[in-house]
Amino acid sequence: MLISLAGLWSMSLTGHAAGTLLHDIAVDLQFLHLVAVSAWVGGLLALVMSRRALGTHLAVAVRHYSKLAGWCLVVVASSGLFGAAIRVQEISGIWSTYGAMLVLKSSALLVVGGLGWWQRHRLVNLLAEGGRNAFLRLAIIEAAVLAGATGAGVALSRTNPEAALAVTEPYTAAETLIGSALPPELGAAEWFTQWSLDTLWLLIALFMIGLYLLAVRRMRKRGDTWPIVRTAAWLVGWLLLIWATNGAPGAYGRVLFSMHMVQHMTVATAVPAFLVLGAPITLALRTLRRRDDGSAGPREWLQRVVLSLPAQILGTPIVAAGLFIVSLVVFYYSSLLQLSLESHTAHVLMVGHFLLSGYLFANSLIGIDPGPERPPYPLRALIIMVTFGFHALFSVSLMASNQVLAEDWFVALGRSWGRDPLADQEFGAAIGWALGDYPLAIMAGALIVLWVHADRRERRRFDRSETRTNGEQLAAYNEKLRKLAEANESRSKS
Incomplete structure (x- = not known):
């Protein structure tokens, strides 16, 4: 396929x-x-x-x-x-x-x-x-x-549309390279007013929002409930993707390295964190109908993908974190960055790759969807801190570099406003460092909530067990402590 x-x-x-x-x-x-x-x-x-x-x-x-x-x-x-x-x-x-x-x-x-x-x-x-x-x-x-x-x-x-976009003047360098004229100088207003349509990701986002809302509606029609917080997280995630690919980051992402970094960090860290909190696979498995005619439908195929060997391997926290970090370094310290600026195909693949790698990383740590067995909560917290520590190190090294990444591209655009490419790269690295913090806060907060809920479930389970056994486990534990105390006392007397 x-x-x-x-x-x-x-x-x-x-x-x-x-x-x-x-x-x-x-x-x-x-x-x-x-x-x-x-x-x-x-x-x-x-x-x-x-x-x-x-x-x-x-x-x-x-x-x-x-x-x-x-x-x-x-x-x-x-x-x-x-x-x-x-x-x-x-x-x-x-x-x-x-x-x-x-x-x-x-x-x-x-x-x-x-x-x-x-x-x-x-x-x-x-x-x-x-x-x-x-x-x-x-x-x-x-x-x-x-x-x-x-x-x-x-x-x-194979037919030329006579009335289609007739060109009366030669293309500028920017029109040749990015398919449109350079946007105006980036100011406060342009963050909200400048948009550049990215049809593929816009339609994907709207489609995923629609599917999710239909699934929630199906659950409610049959009398079940679904947390409004998870629905809100799903909507925020896809709306952030729409803004990152169609809003100001999309309009300026191929013109300014700093805005490219805004787009990249939003797609790779913020969007996946919110999407994972939406628990889409759990919702799908609860709402998609099982087929009883012997054929494989969406539910059956989803289960096959989730339980497949590649998904199990890539979904483990260590592998997902390694993929996230290695992808970052390889992308920016190779020709892939310039390729993603020059080629629409490479740009689509870049967005898809970092969205998927970020999702795998976030899901392995704060997700509730089916997947590989997740490590204990203290280890998850450690993985988050180490991963974003590497990300901070990458940002600092980029800020200290005197080599402009994709310099040929940014010079060829002929941009006459804003910072020079090196200063903009340093600013973009600082933005990337800062934008890594708020997804970290989201993931850390979600991890704390999951941790507290897990402790509460374990406490309730223990209380139910004690009720069934009339406190035998607690009595045995207290008896063990009493014997240890007596042994210590006898040793101290001797």
């Missing part, structure tokens, strides 16, 4: 998305578009090819596929709509060759959506009654329409 996603990502870097000032946004939308289309078409072909092997389970498979296809339709339509808005900014562009093919593709999408609705409401019942020929006929029609829509999409990728 990872190989397939990598192939689709490389396709999204060309075609529609090539040559526009909003290249990064176009790439993200194109990638989502291709993933949804591939899942939609691939799922349909898989059903057709395996219909005989599925036997009586075909109706079940079609029912599950229909849900997937419905989500794919939403993603394909929305990503295509916003992608078209980027390339065809004026309504007159609809009458161009590009616009005509866009209308053709949209019409095919509507037809396929209608067929999917019929499949969802009528065909599943026919299959349950043995109507396999109806499924084959509908699948052939749907595949033909999808093939036409795909052909129109291929033609679109």
Whole structure:
């Protein structure tokens, strides 16, 4: 699957998305578009090819596929709509060759959506009654329409939209490098007013927020409760990610090293701490339904991932802490930093990697979700202190360095305002050091709360045990102390 996603990502870097000032946004939308289309078409072909092997389970498979296809339709339509808005900014562009093919593709999408609705409401019942020929006929029609829509999409990728972002003046150095003009000088107001859309992470964050709220709603509908504090932590985590990738850190992160450090530390430390406190895996396991038809659904796949050997190894505190520290050093003291500034692909991978490594580290210490056995609380506190001690050492070494990281990049941008690159790097290192403190406080506070609750549970367990045994354990312990006292007294007399 990872190989397939990598192939689709490389396709999204060309075609529609090539040559526009909003290249990064176009790439993200194109990638989502291709993933949804591939899942939609691939799922349909898989059903057709395996219909005989599925036997009586075909109706079940079609029912599950229909849900997937419905989500794919939403993603394909929305990503295509916003992608078209980027390339065809004026309504007159609809009458161009590009616009005509866009209308053709949209019409095919509507037809396929209608067929999917019929499949969802009528065909599943026919299959349950043995109507396999109806499924084959509908699948052939749907595949033909999808093939036409795909052909129109291929033609679109090779057609220049006449009304799309016509360039009347040469690009500046900043427009060539980052796909847009340099933002204004960073002041107090710009922290709130400057935004740069990062479509991929924005949609991921909104999707995860929506899933979480739906799960909480499902729990409440059946009479169960879920702590509001955990819901709030989950929302804060994803809202912080949206701000870090789309707000001022996203707008200035490729222009100022200091703002890059704000983005990095927010993504790697603050966001994971809040997400872990949301306990998403526990919530998912409590709300996702077990499948009783022999197939593996989201709940079953989630359990497989959580219990897999890689997850067990990477989720141990020592490994997670080591990954967190080593990633930090390797990223900044190699060419990876400049690569993440130059390449949208590398930037996406950077955000994903540090978000995941930070999550593994935080979950191994303050999480309640299923995973590897966590060490005793004193050892967890020690791991937190040692890890952030290494982080402070890294920040101090960066502050003392006279070598500008990614110097070629920051000089080539032609920025005429603000600190020079070396001074900005020193300021960014200080920010990174400071921003490491408040996630530390969050994790330390959460660890103390978990520690206190664990002690209370152990005390209640002991009290219940004493009640059942009429205090036999306490009496035996007191008798042991009495004998030790008598032995000490006899030795002192002798």
